[in-house]
Amino acid sequence: MKFRAKIVDTACLNHFTRVSSMIAKLAKTCTLRISPDKLNFVLSDKVANGGVSMWCELEQEDFFSEFQMEGVSAENNEIYLELTSENLSRALKTAQNARTLKIKLTNKHFPCLTVSIELQLSVSSSSRVVTHDIPVKVIPRKLWKDLQEPTIPDADVSIYLPVLKTMKSVVEKMKNISNHLIIEANLNGELNLKIETELVCVTTHFKDLGNPPLASKNASQDRNSEQMAEVHIDIRKLLQFLAGQQVNPTKATCNIVKDKIVHFDLLHEDVSLQYFIPALS
Amino acid sequence: MLKCVMSGSQVKVFGKAIQALSRISDELWLDPSEKGLALRSVNSCRSAYGYVLFSPVFFQHYQWSTSVKMNDTDMMLNLNCRLGMKSILPIFRCLNSLEKNVEKCKIFTRSDKCKVVIQFFCRHGIKKIHNVCFQESQPLQVIFQKNMCANTLVIKPRVLTEALVLFTSSQEEVTLAVTPLKVCIKSSNEESMDLTNSVYSEMFVGPDEFDFFQVGIDTEITFCFKELKGVLTFSEAIRAPIAIHFDFPGKPMALSIDDMLLEANFILATLADEPSRASSLQTLCLSQKQKRSEPIHSKAGKNVTSKVPEYISRKVEPKRLYSNETPTNISTLENCGSPLMKRVNKGITEVPKSNGDISEVPESSVSDTEEVPGSPSLRKFSCMFFGAVSSDQQEPFSLPFQSLATASDSEEDMNNGSFSTF
Numbered sequence: 001m002k003f004r005a006k007i008v009d010t011a012c013l014n015h016f017t018r019v020s021s022m023i024a025k026l027a028k029t030c031t032l033r034i035s036p037d038k039l040n041f042v043l044s045d046k047v048a049n050g051g052v053s054m055w056c057e058l059e060q061e062d063f064f065s066e067f068q069m070e071g072v073s074a075e076n077n078e079i080y081l082e083l084t085s086e087n088l089s090r091a092l093k094t095a096q097n098a099r100t101l102k103i104k105l106t107n108k109h110f111p112c113l114t115v116s117i118e119l120q121l122s123v124s125s126s127s128r129v130v131t132h133d134i135p136v137k138v139i140p141r142k143l144w145k146d147l148q149e150p151t152i153p154d155a156d157v158s159i160y161l162p163v164l165k166t167m168k169s170v171v172e173k174m175k176n177i178s179n180h181l182i183i184e185a186n187l188n189g190e191l192n193l194k195i196e197t198e199l200v201c202v203t204t205h206f207k208d209l210g211n212p213p214l215a216s217k218n219a220s221q222d223r224n225s226e227q228m229a230e231v232h233i234d235i236r237k238l239l240q241f242l243a244g245q246q247v248n249p250t251k252a253t254c255n256i257v258k259d260k261i262v263h264f265d266l267l268h269e270d271v272s273l274q275y276f277i278p279a280l281s
Numbered sequence: 282m283l284k285c286v287m288s289g290s291q292v293k294v295f296g297k298a299i300q301a302l303s304r305i306s307d308e309l310w311l312d313p314s315e316k317g318l319a320l321r322s323v324n325s326c327r328s329a330y331g332y333v334l335f336s337p338v339f340f341q342h343y344q345w346s347t348s349v350k351m352n353d354t355d356m357m358l359n360l361n362c363r364l365g366m367k368s369i370l371p372i373f374r375c376l377n378s379l380e381k382n383v384e385k386c387k388i389f390t391r392s393d394k395c396k397v398v399i400q401f402f403c404r405h406g407i408k409k410i411h412n413v414c415f416q417e418s419q420p421l422q423v424i425f426q427k428n429m430c431a432n433t434l435v436i437k438p439r440v441l442t443e444a445l446v447l448f449t450s451s452q453e454e455v456t457l458a459v460t461p462l463k464v465c466i467k468s469s470n471e472e473s474m475d476l477t478n479s480v481y482s483e484m485f486v487g488p489d490e491f492d493f494f495q496v497g498i499d500t501e502i503t504f505c506f507k508e509l510k511g512v513l514t515f516s517e518a519i520r521a522p523i524a525i526h527f528d529f530p531g532k533p534m535a536l537s538i539d540d541m542l543l544e545a546n547f548i549l550a551t552l553a554d555e556p557s558r559a560s561s562l563q564t565l566c567l568s569q570k571q572k573r574s575e576p577i578h579s580k581a582g583k584n585v586t587s588k589v590p591e592y593i594s595r596k597v598e599p600k601r602l603y604s605n606e607t608p609t610n611i612s613t614l615e616n617c618g619s620p621l622m623k624r625v626n627k628g629i630t631e632v633p634k635s636n637g638d639i640s641e642v643p644e645s646s647v648s649d650t651e652e653v654p655g656s657p658s659l660r661k662f663s664c665m666f667f668g669a670v671s672s673d674q675q676e677p678f679s680l681p682f683q684s685l686a687t688a689s690d691s692e693e694d695m696n697n698g699s700f701s702t703f
Contacts, residue, residue: 087480094447094482108481126487130447133481 001079001138003034003105006066013101016063017092018247019056019271024089025244026054026275031139031147032088032113034069034079037061041085044146051278052237055149058271072141079105080139080147083113091115091132099127111136150276153263155255156229159185161264162206164252167193168242170204175235177202180280183238184230185256187211192228195235212253229258232280238262241275249273283313283360284389286342292401293380296373297518298333298545303366304511305331305547310420311362311390311397313345317543321420328550329508330423333515339542341385360390362397363418372399372411382407390415423548427535430526431497432459438516438523440490445510447482454552455509457527458501463487469503469552492522502530503552512536512547519543527551 007013023030023041027049033040039060045053060067071077095101095117102116112133119128139147161167174181174195182194191206241264251267264275287295302309302322306329312319317336323329337343347359373379385402395417401409444466448455454469467483488494516523516538527534531553538545 084478087478091480091482112481121490128484128486130484131482132447135478135480 001072001105002068002070003079003103004066004068005060005064005103007063007101008065008099010097012063013092013095013098015269015271016101017089017095019058019268020085020089020092022244022246022268022273023054023056024085026241027085029082030054030085032081032083032136033147034081035071036069036077039063040149042147045150045276045278046146050234050237052240053150053276055274056271057149057273062270076141076144078144080144081105081111081113081136082139083134083136087132087134088113088115091134094130094132095119105136106133108133111138150274152265152274153255153257153261155263156258157185157187157256158212159187159189159191159254159256160210160212161252161254162191162209164242164245164248167206168239168245171235171239171242174202174204175239179235180232181235181238182230182232183254183256183262184228185209185254186228187225190226190228191254229256231256231259231262231277233262233277234280237277241277282344282346282389282391283311283318284342284344284387285313285318285340287340287386287388289380289383289386291339291341292373292383292386293376294339294519294543295335295386296376296379297515298335298543299366299369299373300376301511301515301545301547302331302333303370304508305329307366309364309366309369310418311360311364311415312420313360313390315345317343318345319420321422323421323423324508329505330421330548331508331512331545332423332547333543333545335543336541359419361417361419362390362415363420364397364413364415368413372413425533425535425546425548427524427526427537427546430528430532430535432500432528433493433495433524433526434459434464434491435493435522435524436486436491438513438521440486441509441523442513442517444484444486445506445513447484448506453506454503455506456501456503457525459496460499461488461496464491493524498529500527500529502527502534504534504549508547508549509536512538512545515545 007016019041027041027043031040031042031044033042037060039058041054041056043049043052043054045051069077069079071079092101092115095115097120099118099120101118102114104114104116106112106114108114113136115132115134117130117132119130121128170193171181174193177200178195178197180195182196183191184194185191189207189209189211191209192203193206194201194203245266247268249266249268253265255263255265257263259279261279262277264273264277266273266275298320299309302320306322306324308322310319310321312321315337317334317339319332319334321333322331379401382403383401384404387400387402388397390397395415397413397415399411399413401411403409445455448468456467456469458465458467464486465483466486468479468481470481512523519538519540521538521540524537524539525534526537530551533548533550536547536549
């Protein structure tokens with residue numbers, strides 16, 4: 001197994017750093033899947049994660065000037081590594097004004113992702129090299145099946161999200177009242193966030209959001225476009241998702257499968273993020 | 282009696298010193314003398330010591346007069362003022378605004394009232410007065426020959442700060458490795474650390490980045506990160522380069538800043554370079570307590586404070602860092618213990634403060650060598666040489682680490698008469 005990659009462009013480096021901080025906010029531990037064309041950050045929907053799952057994908061060509069990998073075997077030319085997301089994001093943050101950044105898979109007593117940064121010194125023209133060895137766990141092939149790209153469910157309603165920052169501040173305040181949030185939307189561009197307790201009900205209405213064309217074939221032409229599809233979810237999971245979005249995405253869609261699952265599909269420039277929150281049982 | 286006056290910008294520097302010292306300990310000794318106003322701080326584990334001396338020239342006005350009591354011996358009494366960081370730190374919190382608003386700051390004390398009065402004369406005629414009570418307690422001094430260290434590096438604080446940004450705050454310790462050709466700063470490699478989850482970082486600094494570079498011996502020392510950060514912030518604030526003096530692992534290192542107006546020394550213990558770092562400093566401190574608690578309780582001076590409970594909650598991280606094995610030295614534990622015991626035996630409180638008088642702390646004249654509790658871990662000790670002044674200093678040593686394993690033969694030591702009651 002081999003992996004070496006290099007970033008020389010500052011904008012790419014900053015973007016990659018932002019992606020890794022976002023992942024660090026979304027998942028404490030995650031899987032990094034390395035394949036010849038892509039890098040994926042994966043969180044599988046295990047009970048340990050509260051049923052939440054995440055799939056983040058980026059094309060390696062968009063970031064790395066050099067990229068070489070050799071997977072487990074020729075037929076299975078992929079590498080799956082488990083790591084603590086924050087370790088990677090912190091290491092990358094130290095590369096703020098770096099000339100180059102190199103990442104490679106090494107084995108120093110145990111497998112590591114070694115991040116090697118060449119920093120421009122503020123005082124002289126010379127540079128300094130900083131290395132971080134991030135411990136990782138290699139995931140054996142038999143567990144790979146749990147870490148595949150999730151199938152997009154047939155959504156009852158698909159709607160574009162409002163400005164995430166606004167959504168986040170609303171949800172943050174609602175969290176103080178109840179942990180149980182109802183998210184509902186219809187094909188008329190309306191999205192509601194509702195909490196209900198014995199004493200009080202609070203609903204925030206977002207209008208004129210627009211709906212993407214429904215992909216599924218059995219899309220109901222007969223479905224009333226005003227009818228809301230709702231899911232009851234744990235508000236903290238939604239908040240964690242929203243907290244991870246520091247920058248407003250290029251595109252953000254929410255797909256609701258009634259009473260089953262909420263699927264968020266975001267695009268941050270060229271990095272796609274999919275986040276699934278299951279309904280409360 | 283102390284009386285000094287500072288301007289707004291001087292207050293900022295003064296406040297920065299206090300902030301740096303607050304990283305070491307929750308207590309601050311205010312120690313004025315004719316040499317100037319010294320601030321001292323020692324951490325509970327006795328593994329870090331900070332000292333900042335502001336010369337009289339630093340202040341707009343500085344006046345120190347001692348009240349000489351009628352004693353058997355004529356001695357210059359110290360102020361013996363110990364302040365809690367909790368009381369004094371908030372006063373010097375927003376230094377930037379203090380610098381802007383304060384036109385004049387007066388600090389004065391009256392030992393008879395055990396109070397320090399800090400007056401800020403601010404703009405717009407506003408006057409803020411803080412009265413801080415202090416407890417009488419003799420300050421500790423550390424005797425450390427920094428000029429005798431084999432390695433000395435002087436560097437602008439900016440460079441080190443850039444380096445330290447790399448290390449995550451979860452790491453407590455950092456290792457400095459030097460050879461005549463290069464300097465490497467890296468995360469320390471403790472076996473007991475959770476290696477599978479911690480990031481190992483390292484960076485190199487070339488000799489040309491230092492203002493002064495003298496490496497006598499190739500060495501690697503490991504020390505506490507938090508205290509270093511405090512010193513760096515202070516040195517950046519006064520824009521003075523910081524000098525690092527060190528030797529072999531286990532011997533304390535000194536971080537010092539020498540300016541025309543002030544002098545700062547921070548002595549930090551370093552981790553000894555040996556595989557079986559069994560002891561935690563707590564066992565060490567317990568033995569200190571055992572040795573010293575006797576005199577405290579029997580002395581029953583007014584200086585025995587009830588502040589002891591605070592020590593429990595303070596920084597009791599197992600500083601396994603600070604165990605030491607330097608077989609060539611006699612365990613300096615005894616240095617701390619016995620001379621003190623000897624003095625106490627003589628019932629002396631009037632021993633004059635021995636500034637740098639090493640003969641007061643005989644390194645090898647330890648009669649109690651055999652009495653050191655058997656467990657080898659207790660002989661290990663971070664090399665701090667204390668110019669112990671009087672038994673009044675006992676309180677800092679009375680560390681009530683409650684549930685520590687006692688060395689099995691320590692009780693015998695207690696009873697064999699080497700520590701007489703008085």
